[in-house]
Amino acid sequence: MVNKQELKDKVINEVEACKEELVDLCSSLIKIPSENPPGDSTEISRFIESYLKKFDTEVDFYESADKMYNLVSSIGSEEGKHLIYCGHTDVVPAGNLEKWDFDPFSGEVKDGWMLGRGASDMKAGLSGIIFAFTILKRLQIKLPGKLSLTIVPDEETGGDFGVPWLLKNKIIHGDGCLIAEPSSPYNPTVGQKGSYWFELEVFGQPGHGSLSPLAGKNAITDAVVAIREIQKLWDIQITVPDEVKQLIHVSQKYMREVEKDREAFMPVLEHITVNIGTIEGGTKSNVIPENCKVEVDCRLPFGITEKEVTDFLHEKLGELGIDYKIRPFGFRSNANFTDPDDPVCKAIINNISFVTDHEAYGVMQWASSDARHFRDYNIPVLQYGPAFLPTIHGYNERVQVEQIITCAKVYAAAAIDFLYSE
Incomplete structure (x- = not known):
């Protein structure tokens, strides 16, 4: 033996x-x-x-x-x-x-x-x-x-x-x-948390910069308003499934007692984190921008899916009256x-x-x-x-x-x- x-x-x-x-x-x-x-x-x-x-x-x-x-x-x-x-x-x-x-x-x-x-x-x-x-x-x-x-x-x-x-x-x-x-x-x-990377593209109407905001439609300022709504993902109250509650508990204990410098970050285990990673738009300072692209990295806790996040985004951004598209890319998982x-x-x-x-x-x-x-x-x-x-x-x-x-x-x-x- x-x-x-x-x-x-x-x-x-x-x-x-x-x-x-x-x-x-x-x-x-x-x-x-x-x-x-x-x-x-x-x-x-x-x-x-x-x-x-x-x-x-x-x-x-x-x-x-x-x-x-x-x-x-x-x-x-x-x-x-x-x-x-x-x-x-x-x-x-x-x-x-x-x-x-x-x-x-x-x-x-x-x-x-x-x-x-x-x-x-x-x-x-x-x-x-x-x-x-x-x-x-x-x-x-x-x-x-x-x-x-x-x-x-x-x-x-x-x-x-x-x-x-x-x-x-x-x-x-x-x-x-x-x-x-x-x-x-x-x-x-x-x-591990889920991951949802997406690109937000906002569309505007070009015009002479000297006439803004009365002329055209500024894609960058519309994107700024959209970013504020995207950041509200953090505020969504999520119910942690019973099967992972103990894992979350011991992980928070770890952050509190072992990696003590991580204690301030304990809430990330139960919230959607939102990082506005890149922003690109416009052509010149005197041209009303017709396009703005923003790359966003969200990490998803247990209790919410990528689809639910996407539905939330469309609901909030749809209320703004802006012209936009969301395109997922890169890391994606629940x-x-x-x-x-x-x-x-x-x-x-x-x-x-x-x-x-x-x-x-x-x-x-x-x-x-x-x-x-x-x-x-x-x-x-x-x-x-x-x-x-x-x-x-x-x-x-x-x-x-x-x-x-x-x-x-x-x-x-x-x-x-x-x-x-x-």
Whole structure:
């Protein structure tokens, strides 16, 4: 009879013994620029393929769009349960290099920190799942199920060429999924708010600026009035469904007691957030603008759908007497979650506690990620990965090296628990 505890101890000890290799792997990934846009994942995908093949691991390549490569590699048995490790290779652009205190593509380790663009989101987590995958292979652990490593190119722009493309084409499937996205050290995310990005276009009538407001119809001033109505989405009182009330409760506890700087943001879990992201309109200061476009990012809590939000917008904007159109784009989903008692959640949460000797529990994410796609296909999923959250998508992105190592231990141990469970 297999002793799971002995196997877990074995893989955890191996990660510890080879931790310098893990750190070097993470550093190497950061050194490869994989900014999206433009989204060319060729170099980093080929590097990962070469690394995996050192351990006699077969890798399947799927080019879902020009220079966007998905990698899938599996070990274990076709019998039994199937666990997916998932991560993305793309990172957001580094931006103004003069605002960085170090080279964003240096992959430098300094004072216990891994430095560079993608260190937290999510090359530290990506290196962790790759490394845990190879540890199980090199130790020749005979898994009673299947473990698949799925690496995708197109997460940061909310595109369709990564996880959704693989799921739609039936290339991946499973009984559970771990995404190595950044999280708190002890609090993986088991649910997330919905997302509704839309463009509001307001139409006016041009005329000479010297005759405004008596002549023409100003699209920009009409858009300003429309924005005021859009911002009222925050004020909608939403009833949280009973099945997620406990998850909301523990998530607010987390914001109040763990990430204490987030306490002021607790209301976002139960409200529609509204960000007026861009505005563009007009041609010259002396011409009454006939067109104005506004891009809006709304995040939807449990208890309201995209359709209900759209209906609200049409009702309010229709009362203004303006000429407008709403066009959805980018991230779009309703709020979604995985039961914290699902086996894949328990495997990760229990092993966070086992590895760190610290209480762990799942919480809500107030943004969106690839997790929603897995849930669309009824694959239970959660996110857990190393991160220094304040630096994600910002300048001087970094993550503690020790956290990279801890997460890799959790990944390897959780795979054993999940695949060996009934």
